[in-house]
Structures are given as C-alpha cells and as structure tokens.
Amino acid sequence: MTEEQQADRLLELEAGIIEQNYGSYHHVQGRHYRNLDDAARERRRLAEMYLREEIRLEGICAWCDRPFDEDEQKTPAAGRFIHTGKCTDEFNALCTSVGGRTLDLAPDELRAFDAWSNSPTDSDIESSLGRTFEASAREAR
DSSP states (O other), X not given: OOHHHHHHHXXXXXXXXXXXXXXXXXXXXXEEOSSHHHHHHHHHHHHHHHHHHHHHHHTBOTTXXXXXXXXXXXXXXXXXXXXXXXXXXXXXXXXXXTTOOXXXXXXXXXXXXXXXXXXXXXXXXXXXXXXXXXXXXXXXX
C-alpha cells in the first residue's frame, strides 16, 4: 500500500469512526469529548491503529497465519486473503462440510455474495418458538 493509499484509507477510517458514533464529532467509541481537538486526536489515533492492523493482516494468510511471498497467488476469502492451493482446498472442504458455499466463484459473484443470506428471519424464529413476538410481548405484560 503506497503512502497516498494509506492517507486515503486513514481518512476513510476516520469517516467510518464518525459514522459509527452517529455522525457526532464529539464522540469516539461512545466516549464524549468536550474539546473537538481531543476527539479528532483520538479518532486519528484509533484510525492509525486500525490501519496498522489492516496492513499487518494484508500480508498474512487468514487460514494458516503464514506470511505471503512476494510472487505468491492470493485468494479472497471472508474479507481477507488465503494462499491459493492447500489453504484454499482446506477452506473449501470446511465450507462444503458445513453446507456453505466454496470459493469456486467468479470474482463478480464473490463481491455479490451476502454472508448473512443464511441467517434466520423473524418469521423463522417465530415459527421455531411457536408464537409471534407480539404475543410474547403481551404475555410479558
């Protein structure tokens, strides 16, 4: 990552921290700062920490925790990268064994894949409970 890319990413992270705090410039991680300069310093410190961690993780396989060689192929998996070959095969075997999707997807399909598509809906939860949330709320009163 070049210095210019790092600077851009740092600004993105700071904007994300502001957004996490509901657009408040006076709050950082739920803590209120009366002085805007103090809040800005804390936001910058936190964004720099996140950036250092991103850079560190960028060069490490998410599956085996070994660093990547300069010319080694990487495969995207769950927001990180893994070694193409043995790590990808092991990851695909695990995904298949638990009924998930494997990494044998085109790059466009990988971007469109929704990790939460298998999460239960309210109606699934209600049917498993045998009653609706509204009925549960009435019973609680």
